[in-house]
Amino acid sequence: MAEQSTPRVTCGYLNSYVGKNVMIVGKVQQLRGDEAVIDADGSFTAHLNRDAHLSAGNGVQIIGKVNPDLSIRVLSSLDLGTGVDFELSNTVAEISHQHRNLFMFE
Known part of the structure; x- marks a missing residue:
């Protein structure tokens, strides 16, 4: 199995990673059953698994x-x-994309 990186992203990068795994840090805005609305420099919906215990x-x-x-x-x-x-988390995501060769491999 080939190794894959899990890039840190913000909401603005999601369209570049459709079908791929990412790591994202954000604030839980709303919980709705097995979904959550997360703000990570923009909002997105997270489809939660059984192990997710968010507040x-x-x-x-x-x-x-x-x-x-x-x-x-x-x-x-x-x-x-x-x-x-x-703000720091978003900055880390931005820097990791500016210096992809240090933080990601494909």
Whole structure:
């Protein structure tokens, strides 16, 4: 099996990763059954798995597959609590795309 990177992204990068796995950090805006609306420099819908235990208002790190409608099918999630620096997280995602050769392989 070939190795794949899981790039850090914000909402604005989702259209470049349809069908691929990504890592995204955002704030849980709303929970609706097995879905959550997440703000990660823009909003998207996350389709949660059974292991997801998120709280509205908390930060979350999601690893998941980007669907054609730019929602994400969650493979794993981590509730980060309330002390998340979202600006820093967005900056890390931006830098990782500016220096792809250091952070990603294909």
